Amino acid sequence: MAIGVIGGSGLYEIEDLQNVRTESVVTPFGDPSDQFMIGSLGDTELVFLPRHGRGHRILPSQLPFRANIWAMKKLGVERIISVSAVGSLKEKIEPGHAVIVDQFIDRTRGHRQSTFFGDGIVGHVTFADPTCHYLGETLIEAVKET
Template structure:
């Protein structure tokens, strides 16, 4: 890590998805170039203030959108945010809708994820000699989600859906119509390529993680949807991005991470390898997360 003064007191990381490459409302901004034991993050981090809260922002695909979903360095992104002091992360992403009543321009605060990625992504920090099974029944933070929903509903005019199951596919290709219909039949609500492994890694890093999913289109299941022009999609993405920024501003007003939230100590009952064994065998990669549990 490059050196960062402790006075930064960064509370929250924001990971921007398609359409959200910068955050011009940030004040007192500086850019931090950093590398991590997991390689470089998606881009340099932009540190600044929003509503008086110190925030670190990363564009998930790089600021010029040059990183495909499979290659997003999620471990480096989460490590960098945690190292800067963030205790919470909001991941913003563009998604397709799998249901009629989630229309383009709507905003979804997802509460569940189904993993349809294909195992090409490094999705754990614990790949050495430390076996950890973090709880993931509720993949998004139950403490911050209600605040995010409230912020969205009070600040933007678009429809806000307070629950939704996010189907995470590998990409980079979109689904076939048969796949899209299958996911609909399975009860999934939105489809995207980036919620995982980000949410899993945030849980392992004991960060409160929530998501804002911005509906850009109806995926491919809806007849006639192919007729939508690129200009129309671009217009939806523009208004979605504005809605996401407004929601984040609402969230950060009076924002504070609840240190009692279970996300903040997710490893406390999840490390399976005995502490005595860890003392002698903990690997360089695992150490930064488990050291506080190894007396």
């Protein structure tokens, strides 16, 4: 199973990735943010994409979300870890801390296409649990080991 990593501001590559190759993917939603870096980290196949493109050239409001996700799926990705450089309203969470979210508020709703449904395809996706519990627990255990 391949794991996708979408890097936010400041994360444009994964240094320890082995046997790296790059791949471009054509999607029905336009071009993804950049080429994908595909390689292995230990026994895990990773597919990496810098969200804003290498050189940080794509504004947050212009990100091709659907193209990025569609391309990840086409490359065999089954789970995605998205890394973001954001702040916190909690003083206990200082810059540099890792936070693994289990809920969030989508403030982009209404400002961009946010679904693969439409044009005769109807789907009802719950947002009650918007993140993968298994992946969250796995990340928590990995952080404890470091």
